[in-house]
Amino acid sequence: MAATSTTANAPSALTFPREIFAALQPRQYLLAHLSPASKSQTSVRPNGRKPTEFRKLSVNTDSLTHCNGSAVVRMGNTAVVCGVRGEILLARDVPNPPTISTNDEDNDRDELARLGLLVPNVELSTGSNPSHIPGQAPSGLAQSLASRLLQLLSTTGLVASKDLRIWYQPIIEQEPEVGSEPEIIAYWTLYLDILYISLDGAALDAAWLAMLAALRSVKLPKAWWDPDMEAIICSDSIADAKALSLRGLPIPAGFAVFDETPEGVEDTTQEKGWILADPDQFEEEHCREHISVVVDMSGDAANSIRAIDKRGGSFVDVEKMRTIVDLTQQRWKECKDVLDAQST
Template sequence: MATSTAPSALSFPPATFAKISPAPYLLAHLSPTSSSASPTRPSGRSPQECRSPSVNTGSLTHANGSAVVRLGDSAVVCGVRAEVLRTSDIPHPYRGPDDSRREIEELGLLVPNIELSTGCSPGFLPGNAPGTLAQSLTQRLLSLLHLSKLVDVEDLKVKYQPPETEDDIPDAPPELQTKAYWVLYIDLLVISLDGNPFDAAWGAVLAALSDTKLPKAWWDADREAVLCSDQLSDAKALTLGNIPASLTFAVFTTAAPQKRPEDAKNWVLADPDGFEEELCNESITIVATETSILRIEKRGGGVVGREGMRELVAHTQSRLGNWKQALNQQQR
């Protein structure tokens, strides 16, 4: 007599499970059934673990500075191109106080622009009009460049010392004149997007500016023009200020509309990838140096309070060491 066998249990590979039920899939990793198991994410990282940045500078031969930065599967190319702007061509020359940030901002000497390339993620298809994400990222980068005072305006000035004349006061030579400025066009291209585009873009800006060298330039009074040396040995690197780190967090919660908020469980995920971003309704981006907080951006939700924010700030400041290490390895 033939014996019947029990049907095998229906099972799916992890990738299929993640597409069919993404929220339960993430929850199964963050809240394992075994009490001895630690919360992990589908990528294998712990909730507070960030992806290690990978930096490669000098990637573009026709730019004054360039870099390729990777955060996991997110990759951004950044190129810095310098152009001369004569003060005589500025409609409203800067006449304010001696403030590097205000002078750069009012004259528009830093011009970032970011593009999300076709195919960088499933959401960017050929033929689609530019979305709001690229515009938002560009504006955030521009605001942070001004706020951080990363670039010193003195590095961007082309000065001229007029010769002394008989009409000059003795022992008082003519003052230095600013005849032109360098305008830095900072172009970024996201070639692969797997979450957290702002941190990757800001890291690419830092790496490209640290690689930027400006030609030796001077004002020729006879020609009334700015001349530049074609010798690479005469080029001068930018003197960057205190480098800030940016770190984005996303909050995953199990709260349902019919449940009480106090019954919900929440996890704060550092440096979220694309899969995690789609499942989180609250995000926080913190930009900080070793000694100060430059910016806190919070969107959606209300899980992270004041105490939680202090922990995230400390985590962001500790993240600064990873970026500095990656940048220093390229400068050796």
């Protein structure tokens, strides 16, 4: 009787598909990509990008018909649409309105905050993210993003309140009334409605870029006070519409830090880690340190930093922060080129 070969019946090597490996051991999955076995191989993230590589940005402005300004922004699998609506707020409806002179154009952040003239609203659409279930109340993420966007609008001073004021000068027989001073009769209130079509990380960056592009496309109609009708009248002529005179071009860039330190162990050695630019959702969920930097290179490059937000971790020191700022400045130039292409 012939001997039976045991080789044919030997079990095959145990392997897992990429999706199973990522679900069971996400940190080991990330580490396997960022720290290849061979020194000749470079670090490549699971999404195929290098650690310091950003996703390609695409912007399309004036996408919505019934808005004063709008934009759609896409960064990889993150897509956001922003629409800007202008509504009129009568000064007489404001308790104790601030006293503003015609020459007061710069010191206006308190005016914007007191009157609430900028109102960001964030919403995640059904299907934008696996964690977003239809019928739920506004998520904590949406409320947090709206608060951060409003804070960033105030910090950067992007919108000038002089663009939102509607003045009234009493007229007698087509001449200004003697002894009368122009007064603010009303304000434009800008509602910034931001909708995530798809969310795969970099939520703040995408929302801000969509809002920035939409504000750059805003056209507010010419408005004046009619004393006979006792109402604000707006011109239907597009030629009379006015764009906003935005201050600078502040652009954010987000980073996540992945280190080899096991879960539950404090990182004190800072031996090895990877700074991941523009992280996707998978990377955000499994990195313990996150940094967001806002720069504006449209003025003095030496003083371009507008905001820095760092949360968690201890890997990033001063030298690594300089590297992050340099990467953000490079990203600013890329974003500016894309935004300017939409303005021409």
